[in-house]
Amino acid sequence: MERVRETLEKLSNACGISGRECNIREILEDEMKDCVDEIKEDALGNLIAIKYGKKPKETRKKVMLAAHMDEIGLMVKYIDDDGFIRFIGIGGWFYPSLLNTQVILHGSNGPIKGVIGSKPPHILSEEERKKQIRLEDLFIDIGAKNREEVRNAGIREGTPVTIDVSLKDLLNDRVTGKSLDNRAGLTVLIEFMRRIDHLDCDIYAVGTVQEEVGLKGAKTSSFEINPDFALVIDTTIPQDHPGIDPKRSMIEIDKGPVITIADASGRGLIAPEKIIDWLINVAKDKDIPYQLEVSEGGTTDATSIHLSRAGIPTGVISIPTRYIHSPVEVLSIKDIDNTVELIVQALKDVDL
Incomplete structure (x- = not known):
């Protein structure tokens, strides 16, 4: 987990607001260049890192993993x-x-x-x-x-x-800092690409731009890639601290990655049942802690991706993060590590 924390620190301390993500893009490229086959930047500024599959090209599925680079x-x-x-x-x-x-x-x-x-x-x-x-x-x-x-x-x-805030350690493998939304997601993206060998499918790991101001980069990058399905990695709000009604949900820090069923009361994403069932079954089979979310509030890049072209089956896996959109966000490094492990295990043998 120390490598995960070091990567998160590097990303969190760097600066890149919506439309000005160049510093984050450079870090993302530097961290992934030795574990992917190709890296490119599209016209809007999305970074796309590709690890090609082992099967013949005409039989390989394309999987898009997306995490936004920008901070508020x-x-x-x-x-x-x-x-x-x-x-x-x-x-x-x-x-x-x-x-x-x-x-x-x-x-x-x-x-x-x-x-x-x-x-x-x-x-x-x-x-x-x-x-x-x-x-x-x-x-x-x-x-x-x-x-x-x-x-x-x-x-x-x-x-x-x-x-002007830098990442700091708290108790119980928890950290606090700025822009953990969504530098935590980028950390998952990087660590996933480090851990996997070449799979049967092509993996497109995308650092998207301008999510916080309209899910813009996800729209253009998913149109270009046209994946068979996609997973978005982001952060979400736990209900485990004072001031939040626990009836809203049961999400907590340290209880594992959060699988989205629906967000924004359905105005954003309603995830396909086959993706939800797939992720839950993998988590159970591999003994990875997980949580489920049905939310009324915000949404993610998945909202743009799943409506791209003729429609792309899309799921969301999130890291519980307290005090989102503030200078003192808090999360657990354990949750990041378990999120990586869930995606690694899920994509080792996928048939969606």
Whole structure:
């Protein structure tokens, strides 16, 4: 599991918001180049790593494994006369979680440190204390005295911004950091390609772009690959901490990978029964812990993939991750390892 943790740390600490995934793509390529037959980048920026099967080409099925490379982040919108920077959110933020955090602005002259500032509590009025934090209330301070200093630092409109957080160890093989959604999925993708020999089928491991802003990369890459079926690897919300009604589900950290039955109340993916049964049967047969999810909330790249071309049978396997879309996401390295093992065992002898 140490190698799994090291890979996750490298990916989590790197930065790549939606549409600016180049750093993550480089890591993904570097980690997989020695264990695949071909790597290419498509026009939208998806990274596609291929390990060809042992059977004759005309008889081989194509399997697509997808995990998105992008993280939610920020982008510079406006620089005021005094050097304070206004921004927009890229992806699904709960804006109060940004208050008083440290950030990195990825400008043309290299990374610049900054903080998201606010009025100190000492001078807040009673009315201000009751107000919910809005995006327009937030700004970035890099220490500049005016707009010219900001521009001279290589910051302009459109500069991407990420949270300045590094991966840290917690108890019980758990870690905390940013962008575990979905650098955990990428870690599974990499580790899977390391562990398997050439199978009967062709494996297309895809790091997709712009999932957090519309499942965009999954749409174009699945159209190009046209796989016989696909598995998406992502993260999902456990119900094992205060503040969440346990009646919503029984998903917990350390209880293994989560097999999706349906998400977004069916507006996203309703997984085919044959894929659900296949994954459950493998997990039971190989004694791999697993959980099942029927969710009302978000969705994944599977929503785009399963509607590509004439339709592609698609499943989702997720890693339970607390506090998703915040700077302090938490997951278990054991769950990542078990997710890899489930996919390895499932694809060793697949007939869908």
